[in-house]
Amino acid sequence: MELELSLGDSPAPAKGTSTPVLTPTHAGKEDHELVLELGVGTAKRTEQDNQKTPTHPGEDAQDQEDDGEACFRSELSLSCQPLPASAETGSANSEECRRGFEVNTVLVDGDTVQGRSLSTSSLPMEVPVRQAADQEAAEDEENTGVGGGARKKLRLSKEQSAFLEDSFKEHSTLTPKQKSDLAKKLNLRPRQVEVWFQNRRARTKLKQTEVDREYLKRCCETLAQENRRLHREVAELRALRTAPYPFYGHLPAAGFSTARVCPSCDDKVTPHNPAITASSPPVSTLFARPHFGAFTVHPVLRRQPSATS
DNA sequence: CAAATACGCGTCATTACCTCA
DNA sequence: AGTGAGGTAATGACGCGTATT
Structure with missing residues (x-):
């Protein structure tokens, strides 16, 4: 126990x-x-x-x-x-939905270009992509490492994000070929695809950590509750054991002597302990531990002779 | 065969930018 | 219009496994 x-x-x-x-x-x-x-x-x-x-x-x-x-x-x-089926994807998707189609707002040489969407017929799906100027500017920025002092924030379009999301569902890591294929399809640089997957994995892990934490918290609470209940049960059983011998004569015939059921596992043997039987499951169902058929004195109840004498 | 080195890719922490309330 | 918070693309540091020398 x-x-x-x-x-x-x-x-x-x-x-x-x-x-x-x-x-x-x-x-x-x-x-x-x-x-x-x-x-x-x-x-x-x-x-x-x-x-x-x-x-x-x-x-x-x-x-x-x-x-x-x-x-x-x-x-x-x-x-x-x-x-939630899309726990980690929900935030991103919902946010993208809120933003609508203006997610491609980018800055080019200080000018704001709203919702620039360019459909490329060669793509398997109609994915709004950045114009070549954006790409070139980004590549120049990458190559030179300068980019006018501050790096530009490039927002992926809703479609690009959705496509990457679908791909992530299939595989959370990319082979070089998958990376280049995705980059071609979405008209992004392979590095951008790679970064997106890195950040996506990080977000997934973060969400998972939160879920794990909640789960462990609930488990801890449940175990603490169970622990308190078991302590109460131990106390009750100890009280039973120390009771005078004729006490056992009052037990039902099928309780101890005939059925040879462990008192911890059968509610019938604890009629005087409503605290144990009322709200508690049989102890045997708590843990998948080996259960011996013949009743033996429970280790908890077996008093060590040397300890007392 | 073992050690040193290079390379690629991953995670992690952080920064910087953008959007929205 | 200004501002703070949150989301996210991007960066750099570092570790690890593998191939090569």
Whole structure:
């Protein structure tokens, strides 16, 4: 009868990552029935990540980190709270929607050009793109590293962001080919695509951190509550044990002697303890621990002879 | 085979710009 | 019109894995 919170390494060896992975390994029927394993490591690969082809060095390590997040996300959505399907995308998208089509407002040589949208027929989709002047200016800026002293803030169009978003859903990291393809489609520089994915991953991680924090907070509260309940139960059982022997004679016949059920697992043996039976689930359902058929004196109740005498 | 080096790519922290209330 | 907050593109530093010498 103890609260089990194991802090240890997960089975899958993590390579160069210390991302804490919280894995609810047992989801019970009620909210407070859970076992937490706080481990360091990563879980199995997701289907999505399996599609990735590590074509360049350093991708494997990144894959593992992403895998851990992806796995954790799915666990969270099942056991904790329904993650908004586009939690991390919602803000960006909604903001883009609010802005409408004026997101391409850019400054060219000090002049403001409103909502400049140029459709390129060669693109697979109608993606408003920047004019070549903007690109050239940006490239000049990049090449020279000067750009008139201050770097310009280039706002991606709604369509460009949406396309990048879709691509991010397919793969959160880019191969060089994917990067160049995306850059061509969106008429952006590969560096811009790369930066967008970097920032996108950072935003995802930030959101995930917030979700994790909330989840852990709720878990902590639940465990604290359960811990208090278990302490009360221990006290009740200790009181039972110290009661005079004839007390057991009042127990139902099917309670101790015949059915040989652990008092912790059967409400019938604790009729005098409404605090235990009223709102508490059977202890056996709290944790997925081995349960022996034959009733034995619970370790908690077994008083150590040397300790008392 | 081991060490040194270069390169590419990732994360992370931060800056700078833009938009909006 | 001015301003502060929030979002986000962009930058630089640094670490890690791999290939090459």
